Amino acid sequence: MVEAAGVTDSLPAPALDVERIRADFPILSTSHRGRPLVFLDSGASAQKPRQVIRAMSRMMEEAYANVHRGAYHLSECATAAYEAARAACARFLNAPRAEDIVFTANSTMAINLVAHSFGRGMLRPGQAVVVSEMEHHANLVPWQMLRDAHGVELRICRITDAGELDLDHLRDLLADGRVGLVAVTHMSNVLGTVTPAGAIARLAHEAGARVLFDGSQAAVHRRVDVQAIDADFYCFTGHKLYGPTGIGVLYARSELLAAMPPFLGGGDMIASVTLERATWADPPAKFEAGTPPIIEAVGLHAAIDYVESIGMAAIEAHEHGLVQHALAVLPRVPGLTLYGRARDRGGVFAFALEGVHAHDLATLLDRAGIAVRAGRHCAEPLHARLGAEAGTCRASFGLYTRAAEIDYLAEALHSARRFFG
């Protein structure tokens, strides 16, 4: 059921003109090691369209000053642009209010903010946090640190052999009512699995727990509606959404942001300060100490406008086509193991080629002009679970990926096997 995965678009998607989109991304027409670039590492970080690059340049050339400070026109313009970006993020996630959006540096910082402010401020020692076996380290290590510092228990929800979250196990973990937070990925950065966010939130809430979704991968590929999935916390990062590095987004329910203590202390997050003490500003400023990523916020706003002008439904349909194509083409490569068989999955494929180590394979593919990631993709426990301790290669798609690039990858994999054969 699509609603359970946080997908609300149900109208037939207009077709997406890949070649026209590719023309917006200057880097896609460059060559590397003498070959045209075949960029299949968007899951690590996506390329940037001209619209984002120009918006950031224009901000610096025409409209830049610090925000929330100057009583002069330029600073007021910059503040308006920064807050407009917040409003765009709220619309993008269908958050009830712009003030429910906190800008961070990236998803990692967003999760650390929740682990610190909600974890230490609102969870009691003896309560538990549930994560899954397929988390990125960004949604595992902060909770290990919270466990060690604050005395909460960390519980690990299993995945099935198909790479889906084991909801029966999640029910078991929630059964004693001691879980204060379920923090899971909305889409695995290794297996491509899209988790049933709505169902997870329902289970968590029935057991009295809050729920956080790491949407770093999911928000790029599908329309996310934080109200429809009933998320308490949701985060994503700008640079995977065709925006700049240095900016991430945390959505949290208003009442949680109001109740949580601050994360970092400093300027902009205070109401008043004496030499002895300070009082906090209202959210979201309470969580945005120091000069924020102003230019990056403008870039992220441009990125959101860009993907929305194409349409998240069209992007999802295009990527669904790529996934189906990859599932048809890649298994024909002799000796190739594809990881993850989730029914609902996005355009992320981890694979291993028999007899060829992931790093050798990535070097070979690089020579063919294909950029893939090799290693354990910041998910060491998942690779242990998959029996792939030595690492995998990962191809991940974006809105500019062509089906022909997947064919070319398959051809290169055939050649790689012969090279090492």
Add this chain to the structure above:
Amino acid sequence: MMFDDLRDLYQEVILDHGRRPRNFRRLENATHTARGDNPLCGDRMELFLAVEEGGRIADAAFEGRGCAISMASASLMTEVLRGLTAEQARRMSDAFRTMAMTGSCPACEGDIADGMERLSPLAGVHEYPSRVKCATLAWHTLNAALENSGREASSE
């Protein structure tokens, strides 16, 4: 063939040692051992040295898993270490790491010249900065074994 121009990195001797690493076993009479680990890529190895009383390396062997570059580097290393003194082995380790990072080897002369010649197929790795650590893992592990500190070596 799509990858012919990769023969500078994957020379036949590297592919051969990568596929069939030599001295790939535990050494029961080892006097020095160390583990090496590249946590980011999952490569790991355990190195065994049998050093005679006079300080000469009588035997060297290893076990582990890794890419063709790291396996070939460890395999070739165990071959060239035999007969060297610990002091020569340390100098060779320094020279190898310079070669892997720069492609040239100003210290590859004198009493370690023959061994360095055998290792020279790995010099091509300097063109691939992300792969240098694959080639140097065995040599970091060698330094740890010679110190016999029991610390885990890493070339990250």
